[in-house]
Amino acid sequence: MFIKLKKKINFMNQKNILINSLKKVFKKELKKNVKVTSKIFDFTNWDSLGNFNILLACENKFKIKFTAKEFSSLNSFKEIAKVVKKKI
Amino acid sequence: MHFLTSNFNLLYSNSKWSELTSIKFEIDKNYNNFFFILNNKELLNKFETFHIILNIDNKNESEIFKKLKEIKKIISRSSNKYFFFYIINKLSKSKNLKIAKILNLKNNKNLTIHCIEKKISQNKRNKMLIKFPFDIEVINVFNQYILSNIKIYKSKPYKLIILDCDNTLWGGVLDEDGIKGIQYSNKKGGLIFKEFQNYLKALKEKGFILSISSKNNQANVWKAMKKKKMILQKKDFLSPKINWNEKNLNIKEILLNLGLRSVDTLFIDDNALELKKVKEKIRDVGTVKFNNTNSFLNDLKSNIRLKKLRVLDEDLKKYKYYKIKSKFEDYKGNQKISPKILKNMRQKIKFININKKNFSRAIQLFEKTNQFNFSLNRYNSTDFLKISKDTNHTVKLISFKDKFGSHGLIGLYVIKREENNQTIVDFLLSCRVLHRCIEDYVIYCIQNQKKSLNTYINYRLTHLNNELVPLFLKKNNFDNKSKNNNNYVYKIKKKNKFYESKKYFN
Numbered sequence: 001m002f003i004k005l006k007k008k009i010n011f012m013n014q015k016n017i018l019i020n021s022l023k024k025v026f027k028k029e030l031k032k033n034v035k036v037t038s039k040i041f042d043f044t045n046w047d048s049l050g051n052f053n054i055l056l057a058c059e060n061k062f063k064i065k066f067t068a069k070e071f072s073s074l075n076s077f078k079e080i081a082k083v084v085k086k087k088i
Numbered sequence: 089m090h091f092l093t094s095n096f097n098l099l100y101s102n103s104k105w106s107e108l109t110s111i112k113f114e115i116d117k118n119y120n121n122f123f124f125i126l127n128n129k130e131l132l133n134k135f136e137t138f139h140i141i142l143n144i145d146n147k148n149e150s151e152i153f154k155k156l157k158e159i160k161k162i163i164s165r166s167s168n169k170y171f172f173f174y175i176i177n178k179l180s181k182s183k184n185l186k187i188a189k190i191l192n193l194k195n196n197k198n199l200t201i202h203c204i205e206k207k208i209s210q211n212k213r214n215k216m217l218i219k220f221p222f223d224i225e226v227i228n229v230f231n232q233y234i235l236s237n238i239k240i241y242k243s244k245p246y247k248l249i250i251l252d253c254d255n256t257l258w259g260g261v262l263d264e265d266g267i268k269g270i271q272y273s274n275k276k277g278g279l280i281f282k283e284f285q286n287y288l289k290a291l292k293e294k295g296f297i298l299s300i301s302s303k304n305n306q307a308n309v310w311k312a313m314k315k316k317k318m319i320l321q322k323k324d325f326l327s328p329k330i331n332w333n334e335k336n337l338n339i340k341e342i343l344l345n346l347g348l349r350s351v352d353t354l355f356i357d358d359n360a361l362e363l364k365k366v367k368e369k370i371r372d373v374g375t376v377k378f379n380n381t382n383s384f385l386n387d388l389k390s391n392i393r394l395k396k397l398r399v400l401d402e403d404l405k406k407y408k409y410y411k412i413k414s415k416f417e418d419y420k421g422n423q424k425i426s427p428k429i430l431k432n433m434r435q436k437i438k439f440i441n442i443n444k445k446n447f448s449r450a451i452q453l454f455e456k457t458n459q460f461n462f463s464l465n466r467y468n469s470t471d472f473l474k475i476s477k478d479t480n481h482t483v484k485l486i487s488f489k490d491k492f493g494s495h496g497l498i499g500l501y502v503i504k505r506e507e508n509n510q511t512i513v514d515f516l517l518s519c520r521v522l523h524r525c526i527e528d529y530v531i532y533c534i535q536n537q538k539k540s541l542n543t544y545i546n547y548r549l550t551h552l553n554n555e556l557v558p559l560f561l562k563k564n565n566f567d568n569k570s571k572n573n574n575n576y577v578y579k580i581k582k583k584n585k586f587y588e589s590k591k592y593f594n
Binding site: 028029045049050052053056057059060068071072 | 224
């Protein structure tokens with residue numbers, strides 16, 4: 001029981017670290033604080049080009065590659081976080 | 089403001105451009121915008137420099153060339169703007185030559201073309217999805233190129249280069265080795281010296297002034313240059329000082345003769361001790377130690393203050409002007425300037441209206457003049473254009489001539505007129521013609537044109553103009569009217585002695 005809880009806390013921590021560093025990437029690109037629920041077009045500079053900028057910055061930061069399909073379909077914080085988590 | 093455009097999507101909102109946007113860069117959203125700006129005068133005046141990145145491949149080649157032909161006319165028309173072209177071209181080098189030809193690189197002096205040859209990794213996915221055909225890191229490469237160009241654009245080039253002879257212009261010591269013994273040839277030992285002289289000659293053609301300060305026998309030096317058929321000859325140097333005096337004394341004399349400041353001077357010598365001595369005695373002089381390696385020449389070539397983007401006609405004539413100036417110094421010798429000398433000089437002054445041809449010289453005068461500059465306003469071309477078109481303001485350039493020849497455009501003034509008053513907002517003179525009563529005569533003329541008006545003059549005290557101007561003000565008993573921080577306003581008395589200067593001018 002105790003070990004399971006510890007694992008869960010560990011997992012939660014990892015998730016938090018990922019989300020925090022993702023938020024930093026978003027802040028650098030959009031110059032605004034984003035929430036976990038934020039989506040494309042929430043801010044004036046999060047337009048389609050802003051979205052590409054975010055994805056390119058994520059590729060750079062986490063050393064991953066998005067496919068062309070992912071590039072055109074990912075457009076919210078949650079979705080991006082999900083795919084990034086899967087790839088790292 | 090600066091403007092950046094390209095024929096692909098620049099991802100203008102990407103954070104990698106933040107370095108540029110922090111120094112007032114506008115990044116284009118659409119290539120066609122650029123052509124719109126070029127054709128719109130108001131927008132065109134908003135920007136100082138334009139940076140154009142072109143990615144050329146088989147498909148878009150002809151279209152790009154067509155558009156370049158369109159730009160060519162506008163570039164030659166707007167001589168007060170500067171255009172940087174960055175070309176990414178993997179096809180062939182002959183294409184770059186073709187571009188240079190289309191843009192008329194030879195005659196248009198306000199553009200440079202850079203070929204980006206660093207590794208640029210193409211990215212097919214980015215090209216397809218966002219029309220940005222490279223990896224995102226390539227933006228850093230662009231940044232490097234653009235920032236270094238902006239640095240050069242903003243830097244102040246040296247005016248004077250003073251050289252040593254032995255082991256600098258040639259290898260070996262002339263006095264010990266004799267003319268045959270010194271190294272200067274196409275062969276290994278002498279090649280570096282030949283290349284160095286070649287480079288200096290190129291600098292001279294860009295308007296830098298060359299001079300010599302060397303411990304040597306003067307006659308032998310000219311003889312050696314002639315016999316070895318060196319690239320630099322006697323006529324290339326202005327007021328050379330070749331004798332056995334201390335170098336710092338010689339350099340001080342050269343500066344005095346040419347009327348230049350130590351800040352704008354570079355001294356090149358092979359002896360570290362000499363350099364140290366000169367540096368100690370003359371503040372602010374730039375020094376470079378010569379050594380006969382290739383890396384030295386490369387270092388020198390990459391020195392920002394030896395690069396000059398814009399070579400105006402005035403710069404090319406400058407050599408002649410300074411020659412006239414040194415002739416005048418020789419003529420008057422050690423004596424002080426006396427009324428008798430001035431009367432014999434047959435001095436002539438002309439006031440010239442501002443026009444398209446002399447506009448860039450006016451801007452240059454604002455940028456460069458420090459010592460005799462009353463308000464030290466550094467106008468950019470947009471602001472100055474506004475002033476010159478304003479009906480309340482009068483802008484005149486001053487051209488000067490004497491018996492040795494024409495000195496060119498040596499100064500200007502800006503006057504603001506209101507009802508009963510006229511204020512000299514800006515008044516500046518190039519330091520090479522100071523102390524020849526020109527300043528007195530100009531003020532006499534200004535006052536004489538509108539006798540009924542009260543004349544005031546603005547003076548802003550800074551560390552750059554705190555010597556000559558106060559002296560001038562004191563000499564002529566100006567009335568201090570008001571003071572606001574470092575800004576002073578002086579009233580010029582209606583009864584004054586400026587009319588005395590009239591006799592020195594025809």
